[in-house]
Amino acid sequence: xxxxxxxxxxxxxxxxxxxxxxxxxxxxxxxxxxxxxxxxxxxxxxxxxxxxxxxxxxxxxxxxxxxxxxxxxxxxxxxxxxxxxxxxxxxxxxxxxxxxxxxxxxxxxxxxxxxxxxxxxxxxxxxxxxxxxxxxxxxxxxxxxxxxxxxxxxxxxxxxxxxxxxxxxxxxxxxxxxxxxxxxxxxxxxxxxxxxxxxxxxxxxxxxxxxxxxxxxxxxxxxxxxxxxxxxxxxxxxxxxxxxxxxxxxxxxxxxxxxxxxxxxxxxxxxxxxxxxxxxxxxxxxxxxxxxxxxxxxxxxxxxxx
Amino acid sequence: xxxxxxxxxxxxxxxxxxxxxxxxxxxxxxxxxxxxxxxxxxxxxxxxxxxxxxxxxxxxxxxxxxxxxxxxxxxxxxxxxxxxxxxxxxxxxxxxxxxxxxxxxxxxxxxxxxxxxxxxxxxxxxxxxxxxxxxxxxxxxxxxxxxxxxxxxxxxxxxxxxxxxxxxxxxxxxxxxxxxxxxxxxxxxxxxxxxxxxxxxxxxxxxxxxxxxxxxxxxxxxxxxxxxxxxxxxxxxxxxxxxxxxxxxxxxxxxxxxxxxxxxxxxxxxxxxxxxxxxxxxxx
Numbered sequence: 001x002x003x004x005x006x007x008x009x010x011x012x013x014x015x016x017x018x019x020x021x022x023x024x025x026x027x028x029x030x031x032x033x034x035x036x037x038x039x040x041x042x043x044x045x046x047x048x049x050x051x052x053x054x055x056x057x058x059x060x061x062x063x064x065x066x067x068x069x070x071x072x073x074x075x076x077x078x079x080x081x082x083x084x085x086x087x088x089x090x091x092x093x094x095x096x097x098x099x100x101x102x103x104x105x106x107x108x109x110x111x112x113x114x115x116x117x118x119x120x121x122x123x124x125x126x127x128x129x130x131x132x133x134x135x136x137x138x139x140x141x142x143x144x145x146x147x148x149x150x151x152x153x154x155x156x157x158x159x160x161x162x163x164x165x166x167x168x169x170x171x172x173x174x175x176x177x178x179x180x181x182x183x184x185x186x187x188x189x190x191x192x193x194x195x196x197x198x199x200x201x202x203x204x205x206x207x208x209x210x211x212x213x214x215x216x217x218x219x220x221x222x223x224x225x226x227x228x229x230x231x232x233x234x235x236x237x238x239x240x241x242x243x244x245x246x247x248x249x250x251x252x253x254x255x256x257x258x259x260x261x262x263x264x265x266x267x268x269x270x271x272x273x274x275x276x277x278x279x280x281x282x283x284x285x286x287x288x289x290x291x292x293x294x295x296x297x298x299x300x301x302x303x304x305x306x
Numbered sequence: 307x308x309x310x311x312x313x314x315x316x317x318x319x320x321x322x323x324x325x326x327x328x329x330x331x332x333x334x335x336x337x338x339x340x341x342x343x344x345x346x347x348x349x350x351x352x353x354x355x356x357x358x359x360x361x362x363x364x365x366x367x368x369x370x371x372x373x374x375x376x377x378x379x380x381x382x383x384x385x386x387x388x389x390x391x392x393x394x395x396x397x398x399x400x401x402x403x404x405x406x407x408x409x410x411x412x413x414x415x416x417x418x419x420x421x422x423x424x425x426x427x428x429x430x431x432x433x434x435x436x437x438x439x440x441x442x443x444x445x446x447x448x449x450x451x452x453x454x455x456x457x458x459x460x461x462x463x464x465x466x467x468x469x470x471x472x473x474x475x476x477x478x479x480x481x482x483x484x485x486x487x488x489x490x491x492x493x494x495x496x497x498x499x500x501x502x503x504x505x506x507x508x509x510x511x512x513x514x515x516x517x518x519x520x521x522x523x524x525x526x527x528x529x530x531x532x533x534x535x536x537x538x539x540x541x542x543x544x545x546x547x548x549x550x551x552x553x554x555x556x557x558x559x560x561x562x563x564x565x566x567x568x569x570x571x572x573x574x575x576x577x578x579x580x581x582x583x584x585x586x587x588x589x590x
Contacts, residue, residue, distance in 0.1 A: 074545075140453075141546050148538070153536075157539050
């Protein structure tokens with residue numbers, strides 16, 4: 001929701017509206033998934049982070065944080081760092097153990113390890129171990145317990161526990177364009193640049209949501225519904241927030257482990273999006289919020305951008 | 307370096323044993339030297355003042371305790387140690403570091419029987435040889451090692467790891483018969499020769515043999531024939547223990563940490579009791 005009557009800020013000729021993104025407290029964990037080679041490590045990581053776009057219906061939000069070299073993983077194989085976000089520790093543990101059981105355990109050659117160490121422990125392999133039907137064995141190495149579960153390609157190694165920490169979900173910015181192609185190109189550029197920012201994920205498909213939502217619905221069973229103020233087809237029948245000439249709006253959503261990382265990701269993403277330039281149809285960048293009443297973290301575009 | 311020093315004044319008569327249970331850094335910390343000298347030890351079961359047998363010197367400000375003299379007659383050195391560092395110059399008697407909780411215990415000579423028995427945490431470094439029942443159980447009702455890490459630079463005696471439940475033992479030299487007898491779990495790493503009479507009654511746990519490749523080709527009573535297997539946990543274990551191994555074994559494992567092996571020859575036992583303990587020889 002843009003705030004009105006302030007001097008426009010421009011990056012590469014693209015207007016940055018004086019708006020803020022409203023984000024919420026979440027809890028997050030990181031796991032490290034390794035495989036026989038990068039292909040299989042990626043398969044496990046992508047599978048585990050599938051159907052994890054929004055806590056509204058997926059239970060958690062998840063994504064690949066970064067690719068890890070052989071020197072960065074506990075077993076010296078190629079791997080991926082994956083971040084999972086949920087609204088509370090119990091739900092996070094439930095989602096984590098389900099996803100490890102269904103997506104990582106099943107993936108050939110994979111292993112999974114804790115990606116963060118802290119006081120708040122949650123189960124990682126503590127439930128999955130029972131798949132071993134009594135043949136599972138634990139091995140404590142350097143104070144950390146690993147489960148070895150016999151599977152058809154050898155053994156699945158899974159660390160017993162990982163940790164969780166306070167995190168932030170719902171950082172965002174919106175790309176407003178005269179054409180869908182322009183909006184897609186700007187978002188692609190933003191995502192490519194944001195991949196290098198640590199401790200954040202963009203959980204939606206390709207990092208981008210076209211179905212930005214508002215709180216509530218005319219239907220009682222729904223907690224969220226389409227953000228009609230940004231729908232170009234409803235421009236003349238609702239209180240639109242789309243500037244004149246804008247025909248497509250896409251939202252880049254960011255979850256991060258702390259405020260600074262989310263702000264950094266937003267900054268990097270907006271600058272990269274603007275770099276596609278006015279000729280592609282890109283008109284403006286704004287951010288989504290709920291009037292500041294729902295989330296305690298406010299990321300003002302004019303403050304975080306240079 | 308500020309440390310507290312206890313030096314044995316004279317050798318006791320042959321056969322007489324000194325029980326030094328409770329003489330450990332945390333208990334002696336911040337006490338005056340005279341107070342420490344008045345602490346009781348047992349000599350053949352009879353309470354006597356520590357000062358009668360040991361010269362007490364240095365300072366107890368830090369958690370560092372240094373023991374010297376012919377300590378082979380002294381049992382329970384570092385027993386139930388809570389924290390700090392205990393350095394023993396020379397040999398030690400039985401039950402060295404038994405029931406230890408945390409901290410580091412180093413001995414420059416040989417250790418007697420039952421070293422590390424029941425130790426839950428911390429690290430025991432034995433520069434010489436370890437006697438029988440290293441990390442072994444002192445009775446049928448109690449397990450052996452329960453979580454500590456023991457590194458022996460010399461050889462270890464019979465029944466190493468007897469009824470061991472958790473923890474890590476690394477032996478640079480040879481290991482005598484009876485290794486891992488009734489072992490419950492944990493890891494024993496042998497960098498030298500290993501007597502093939504091993505693993506009797508072994509339930510779980512790992513015996514990792516690094517340099518005695520002929521061992522696994524022998525028929526070991528109660529164990530399955532060895533098979534080549536990929537063990538996904540092996541690189542994690544090797545990466546951790548590498549720093550504690552002799553240079554020759556380090557080189558044999560891999561030239562660099564990146565190339566740690568996952569393939570190994572493995573046999574399981576003791577199948578006589580449906581045990582799933584494993585004898586592993588990495589293929590390098």
